Amino acid sequence: QSVLTQPPSASGTPGQRVTISCSGSSSNIGSNYVYWYQQLPGTAPKLLIYRNNQRPSGVPDRFSGSKSGTSASLAISGLRSEDEADYYCAAWDDSLVVFGGGTKLTVL
Amino acid sequence: QVQLQESGPGLVKPSETLSLTCAVSGYSISSGYYWGWIRQPPGKGLEWIGSIYHSGSTYYNPSLKSRVTISVDTSKNQFSLKLSSVTAADTAVYYCARVLGIAVAGLDYWGQGTLVTVSS
Numbered sequence: 380q381s382v383l384t385q386p387p388s389a390s391g392t393p394g395q396r397v398t399i400s401c402s403g404s405s406s407n408i409g410s411n412y413v414y415w416y417q418q419l420p421g422t423a424p425k426l427l428i429y430r431n432n433q434r435p436s437g438v439p440d441r442f443s444g445s446k447s448g449t450s451a452s453l454a455i456s457g458l459r460s461e462d463e464a465d466y467y468c469a470a471w472d473d474s475l476v477v478f479g480g481g482t483k484l485t486v487l
Numbered sequence: 488q489v490q491l492q493e494s495g496p497g498l499v500k501p502s503e504t505l506s507l508t509c510a511v512s513g514y515s516i517s518s519g520y521y522w523g524w525i526r527q528p529p530g531k532g533l534e535w536i537g538s539i540y541h542s543g544s545t546y547y548n549p550s551l552k553s554r555v556t557i558s559v560d561t562s563k564n565q566f567s568l569k570l571s572s573v574t575a576a577d578t579a580v581y582y583c584a585r586v587l588g589i590a591v592a593g594l595d596y597w598g599q600g601t602l603v604t605v606s607s
Contacts, residue, residue, distance in 0.1 A: 381532060414592045416533075423582055423597040424533065435595065467533055469592035475548050476523075476535035476592040 382407060383468050383479035390485040396456045399482045401468035403449050411471040413451040415444055418465040418481075427466070428453060460486050489513040491583050491598035499577075499605050505570040509583030509598060510563075517541045517561045521586035523594065524557060524568045526579040534579075538586050539566055546589075573605045 384402040391397040401413065415428035426435055428444035431451065443454045451470075455462055463486045468479040495507035509522070516522060523538035537547040539557045547555050551570070559566040570577060580600040587593030 412591060412593070414594075416594075423600050424594070425597070426593065426595050429587065429593045429595075469533075471590045471592050474546065476525075478533040478535065478592075481532045 381480035382472060382477035383470065385466075385468060385479035385482045387480065388483045388485065390487055391455075391458045392487045393458055393460065395458045396454060397458055397484065398455075399453045399466050399468075399484070401451045401453070401479050403451075403470060403472075403477075405449060407449075407470040407472035407477055408446065408451055409449040413444065413446050414469045415442075415451075415453045416467045416469065418467065420464070424467065455484075458486055462486060489585060489596040491585070491596055493581060493583050493598045493601040495601060495603070497602060497604060499573055499603060500607050501574055501605055502572055505568070505573050505577060505581075505603055505605075507568045507581055507583075507601065507603070508565055509567070510565045511585075512564070514585070515561075516559060516564050516566065521546075521589060522559065522566045523584050523586045525582045525584060525594070526577075527582070527600070528576075528579045535592075536568065536570075536581075540589075575605050577603070578605045579603060 412430045416424040417427045418424040431446040432444045465481045490512045521538040524536040554571045556569040582600045583598045584594040585596040
């Protein structure tokens, strides 16, 4: 049981906009920055969004993050086949890093 | 370009100690940042193990704290993980990563990961 709650799966067709939610509490998302990671099959996670809505250099602007209260979301616009991956949210919680359980995104 | 590479035994017997090292290149550990370990059981999600600063200051996941030791060797530009009294539940891919700061969940550079299986 993960501290942060994500839907186990999401899907969309090429070109569509998809959002993935991440729900937490006042001790994690409610009081700390949210980070998002993309994990392609068989590879290490990659930082996708930091400090709620900032993109590291090289991450396309199709990816965006937002946060409101104790929830956050990741939006992917102009969906592409290479976006098919697992996505994880993360936040600091009191004395440790907590992750969501991950959302498997399928591009139909 | 910052690069991290995990190394260590791929098979550990139950009740023994898992030991891994993460070699860092392209950046001096002594220059700053925290450095962390994360694991991922096969087919499951990510679990944070702990982090260390070049000074030796550490943060551990409370659920693993009694069994975990993370240390740093600035002369070799590497940091290490020891997890004692392992069981099958500790079987996972273990990743090392650079942490963006204290009390944050940002990990900007990752190693490729190494699978550690606990089995007799």
